[in-house]
Each structure stands twice: as C-alpha cells, then as structure tokens.
Amino acid sequence: MAKHHVHTKTSRDPECLLCQALDRSRERGLRMTKALEDVLRILIESNKPLTLADIAESKNLSSQADRATVYRLLTKLEKLGVIRRLGLHDRAAYYTMIFPGEHNDYLVCTACGSIDRLHIECPVGELEDEIAKKSKFTQLYHELMFFGLCPKCA
Amino acid sequence: MAKHHVHTKTSRDPECLLCQALDRSRERGLRMTKALEDVLRILIESNKPLTLADIAESKNLSSQADRATVYRLLTKLEKLGVIRRLGLHDRAAYYTMIFPGEHNDYLVCTACGSIDRLHIECPVGELEDEIAKKSKFTQLYHELMFFGLCPKCA
DNA sequence: CATGAAATGCAAAACAATTGCATTAGGGTG
DNA sequence: CACCCTAATGCAATTGTTTTGCATTTCATG
Numbered sequence: 001m002a003k004h005h006v007h008t009k010t011s012r013d014p015e016c017l018l019c020q021a022l023d024r025s026r027e028r029g030l031r032m033t034k035a036l037e038d039v040l041r042i043l044i045e046s047n048k049p050l051t052l053a054d055i056a057e058s059k060n061l062s063s064q065a066d067r068a069t070v071y072r073l074l075t076k077l078e079k080l081g082v083i084r085r086l087g088l089h090d091r092a093a094y095y096t097m098i099f100p101g102e103h104n105d106y107l108v109c110t111a112c113g114s115i116d117r118l119h120i121e122c123p124v125g126e127l128e129d130e131i132a133k134k135s136k137f138t139q140l141y142h143e144l145m146f147f148g149l150c151p152k153c154a
Numbered sequence: 155m156a157k158h159h160v161h162t163k164t165s166r167d168p169e170c171l172l173c174q175a176l177d178r179s180r181e182r183g184l185r186m187t188k189a190l191e192d193v194l195r196i197l198i199e200s201n202k203p204l205t206l207a208d209i210a211e212s213k214n215l216s217s218q219a220d221r222a223t224v225y226r227l228l229t230k231l232e233k234l235g236v237i238r239r240l241g242l243h244d245r246a247a248y249y250t251m252i253f254p255g256e257h258n259d260y261l262v263c264t265a266c267g268s269i270d271r272l273h274i275e276c277p278v279g280e281l282e283d284e285i286a287k288k289s290k291f292t293q294l295y296h297e298l299m300f301f302g303l304c305p306k307c308a
Numbered sequence: 309c310a311t312g313a314a315a316t317g318c319a320a321a322a323c324a325a326t327t328g329c330a331t332t333a334g335g336g337t338g
Numbered sequence: 339c340a341c342c343c344t345a346a347t348g349c350a351a352t353t354g355t356t357t358t359g360c361a362t363t364t365c366a367t368g
Contacts, residue, residue: 031334031345052324066348071325073346087241087299091356092324107289118285123277124298131272135261137302144278144298148291185314185365206356220317225356227315245325246355 017044021082021097028080035065039073040082040097048115049086049094049106086143088115105144111153118146171198175236175251182234189219193227194236194251202269203240203248203260240297242269259298265307272300 013019021040022032030036038061043050045060055061056070074095077083086094089108094115096104103125105118124142132140167173175194176186184190192215197204199214209215210224228249231237240248243262248269250258257279259272278296286294 029345033334033346035347067324068326068349069347075326085243087243089239089241091245091247093245107285107291109291110293116289120281120285123281127274127277128300131261131274131300132302135270135302136305137261137263137300138308139264140300140302142298142300144296146282146285146291146294146296148286148289148294151290154292183314187315187365189316207354221355222318222357223316229357 017097017099024082025077025080028082030076030080034063035069036073038062038065039070039077043083043095043097046096048117049088049096051092051094053092055095088145089113089147105146107146107148109150109153110147111149114150171251171253178236179231179234182236184230184234188217189215189223190227192216192219193224193231197237197249197251200250202271203242203250205246205248207246209249242299243267243301259300261300261302263304263307264301265303268304 018037018041021044022037025036025040026032038058039055042055042058042060046054050058052067052071052074055074056065056067074083074085078085078095082098083095084098086096086106088094088106089110090113103122105120105122107116107118108114122144124144128140128142131137172191172195175198176191179190179194180186192212193209196209196212196214200208204212206221206225206228209228210219210221228237228239232239232249236252237249238252240250240260242248242260243264244267257276259274259276261270261272262268276298278298282294282296285291
C-alpha cells in the first residue's frame, strides 16, 4: 500500500483495507478527516501494535497531527470497535487494527520491548465461550501474550 | 493469615507462604526489612493483582512505607522473579505473587476495572513450549486475559 | 558494636494520558 | 454554492503514575 488512491466519500475500493476501515468509521459517525485517514493508514500498514507516540510522531502522517488529536481519534476508534487497545508490558497503551474475523496473539521481549504478531491457532476460543457463560460477562474477548527474552537479549 | 508469627532470620515456618517468599527474597540478596515483609504479605493476602498505589496506601502496612520504597521493592522483586508485573487495561501496572507451580489467568471488566482470577485449566501450556522452540525466546511465560463487561456494568 | 552496603524518605523530575477552550473545517441543507 | 451547526483540531495546561537524586538510616556481618 505504498502509493494509494484518493479516499473521498465517493472513491471506495472494496478490496482496500483503508477504504473498509474508513467506511466502518464513517458508518459509526466519524467525519472523514485527514488525521483519521492518516491514523488508520498507519495502523493498517504496521505489522505490530503502536503507541500513541508512535503514531503521533510517525513520518507517515501527511500533515503533522497533534498528540491530542491522535489521542482522541484512537479513543473514538476504540469505542467504535475499529481498533483495539492492548496493555502490554511497559507503561504505554498499544493500539492495533481489528480486522474482521482475525485474532492475534503476541510475543513480546521483556528486555528490548520488541513485539511480534504470532501466527498460531489460538486455543482459547472455546474456553472463551465457556467463560462467558459462567461469568455472565458480555462482549468477551481475550488477549494472549507471550513474554520472554528474545535471542538478541538473552 | 490474620495473626501471624514473627518473621526473623531464624523463625521460619516452611508451610507459611510469607516465610517462603521472604526466604526466596533473601536468597536473592534482599535485606529483611519491615517494608519488604509488608509488601510481600499484602501481595500474598490479596486475591487479585494490586497496583503500586494499592500497596503503598494499604491499611495493612504496619508502618507507612513511602511510595518510592514500595516502588523500588516491587521493581526488585519483579527482577528477582518473586512477583510478576501485569499490564492490564488501565494505565497502572499491576503486581501479583508468583507462587511456584501456579499459573493464573484473569477476567477483567473493561468498564469498572474489576479483576478476577480465573480458576481454569489453561490450554496454553503446550503452545508455550512450541513457541519457545520456534522463536528461540527464553524464559517464556504467558498472560491470558479475558476482557468484557461484567453483569453489573452491562 | 563498628563498618560498608543496601534500603528508606522526601522532594523533584520524567512521562504518558487526558481535558479545557478557542478556532477551524466537515458535510448536510436551502 | 453559500450557510450553518457540530465535530474535529491545536495548543496549553492538568492529571496520575512512575522514576530518580540525594542525604540519612538501617541491616547484616565480622
């Protein structure tokens, strides 16, 4: 997704992840702004969860967006279910796209902080249903994180 | 563990979790101080992970320990592998005892922040071995967290 | 019980998240 | 296309924790 078609209200490629995300955002009441497009694009292009600082300082912001703006967008997008906020190992919150039907687990180095998405079959799905029933919790989801020392840091 | 025997260098009950934790701490070079005993006792008696603030402001501190002191103790204990720091859903870090041979998963309400330990058979153990091999990570462990809305907040 | 290292308390600094407010800019309407 | 209302934005200030510096106290050991 290096070079990319223009995203206006009327220009939509159903195959384009950014278009999908923009549509989902608009359906839920967000306006189509430059900053929104930037934030979504950055999250889509990233192969790992990003912090607020990562995004606000990204070179991929077409026009520099203020931290507060990015913060408010991330907050809204999370509430709307477009992105997810993860609590990892350090103090900062990490954000990642929710791609419909996709679930991700992560491998984090506790020394250098590197984050990798794991491409595994997550065995927690059934358990989740069971827990939902027992606990009466709704809107249940889970995070599975593996922590350890990566080869470089060992 | 309401009332409790005195914990000195020479008074040890092998059944007592606090004694065990103190021993583990001493073996790893920590001095036996009032604050250390307090922090360990509070963590042992808690049935859920606690924040720095929870501990520093706990009524169970025999003598008020400074935040910085508690912070440094928690940091050391984590490095020494006596306690574990969890990244949950809000900004603060949560700490919990590591009881040898025990593994815990958590159920967190994203609205009110309540945290419950889950007493389930965690299906991730085998997966962990597999990931350790593939990734070459060492000292691997995992956190499995379920998030959702509790019945009160739904 | 003297001594050196570790631990502590207090205050300040560092950091990331969050909010208030005045201004700007989508986007729906006439 | 001009207009209006409201959402979005930028900037600055606030909050809520975590983290560090330093002088003092306390532990553990010989």
